[in-house]
Amino acid sequence: METLWYLTLLISGFYTPSSCLHQYHFITNYMTWTDAQSYCREKYTDLATVDDMEDLNRLITSVSSYNWIWIGLNMGDSMKWHWSLADRRFYREGETEFRNWDTATPQNGGCAFMSTAGLWNNASCDDQHHFICYDGKQDTNLTYILIQENKTWIDAQSYCRQNHTDLVSVRNQTENTEIHQKISLRGLPVWIGLFQDSWIWSDQSDSSFRNWWSGWPSTDQAYNCTLVSSDPNQSYYSKWINIPCDNILPFICYVPAVETTTVPLPTPTITIMTTTSPPTPEKPQLKRQVVRVKMTPKDQNLNISDPAVQDAILKEIRNKLKEQGLPADPKVTWKKQPDGKVFHKEEEGSPKKEEEEEKKMKRMMTKREL
Structure with a gap:
């Protein structure tokens, strides 16, 4: 039975290019x-x-x-x-x-x-x-x-x-x-x-x-x-x-x-939540993963809101997923936050806010699967 993977990425912090x-x-x-x-x-x-x-x-x-x-x-x-x-x-x-x-x-x-x-x-x-x-x-x-x-x-x-x-x-x-x-x-x-x-x-x-x-x-x-x-x-x-x-x-x-970029994804900073819907004759099995990554800033002048930069990050993440044995063409997209942004700079007290956002996202995904 075919399995399709859909990954939604919530990434907070900053992205830094590492190769030119x-x-x-x-x-x-x-x-x-x-x-x-x-x-x-x-x-x-x-x-x-x-x-x-x-x-x-x-x-x-x-x-x-x-x-x-x-x-x-x-x-x-x-x-x-x-x-x-x-x-x-x-x-x-x-x-x-x-x-x-x-x-x-x-x-x-x-x-x-x-x-x-x-x-x-x-x-x-x-x-x-x-x-x-x-x-x-x-x-x-x-x-x-x-x-x-x-x-x-x-x-x-x-x-x-x-x-x-x-x-x-x-x-x-x-x-x-x-x-x-x-x-x-x-x-x-x-x-x-x-x-x-x-x-x-x-x-x-x-x-x-x-x-x-x-x-x-x-x-x-x-x-x-x-x-x-x-x-x-x-x-x-x-x-x-x-x-x-x-x-x-x-x-x-x-x-x-800057033509190609590498996104470090250290294991201790990644939280993954997975829900699986039961397969039906009409639909293949679906797996959705929400991944939140915290990154340390190195280049304060990089415009992280630039669509070209965000596309470059997605490209590198897809390559990382392939290296880890995921399907050849994983579906990877950005999940915009309520204010329409993908990236937010971490502020004091933000870990608690992130936990609340994760719980909210998990509830939303559970309802969607049901």
Whole structure:
């Protein structure tokens, strides 16, 4: 029997956005990388930072068709291991740091592969191996896809991004074992998504996202700054190369743009009341839940009455509900209070008022179900 869920949310307090996309601004002035950095910091936030493929696509479509344009990635001083899949939401605490190196490794070489023993080694990224892609798309049941073609690490990364999601990240021992089982009978090592570099973003972002053109980055010590191509007629469209920073080229600046938001829903602050109507031949079973959430203000200037902000909150709540195993399309709506508002700032004595409002709502819903 089909069950439909209708959730009415009464949320008091304030909503605070916790993540931003980048809003890009293409500057046609020709400058060195350092002068472009100063210009962006003076008039915007900084030279462009790119967090993932979605960010890169937005950057490319926001500019005209140019062969090469400065972005904010430049050579740093220290080497660090990163995962190719840069989406922070993909990793729980500590998972980006999981390693399963073989004895006496890592040594020389900027890219990691898994041996048939399930242990990791590193080698030159120009070596060629089979590789494992990760596919996080909802329309496939395959998570790890073994590609039995010899490619360099960069070419393997490009293949995975074009056909799946990215080169595989290995977040824990369980995943390491699963991937090991997939390759153990093949008798050949495979590239995984771990790589090492010293490149850093101008705004000091820790984004590990890279999209180098095949054969790049150059190891020339003078080639310290990064370009992206926005010319769709070229084979290197959207790819990155590095050249000396004193070249004079156009560039892309960014400012933060609130596009997506996250609503924290801590369990101790949520009260849920549920009533269930008996099923009938004509009507499916209905469940209504009233959820009241108390939030602590962080941004006093946010207009919580803005319909766009309220819609963004609902979107994130739906995502949270899906993560908790609720139906794929839960019906989530705001419940306006008697004065027509959704949100009220908590005042002294308000807990008692809230309890009275909850009792009133429960009585109303009980009558409605009857």
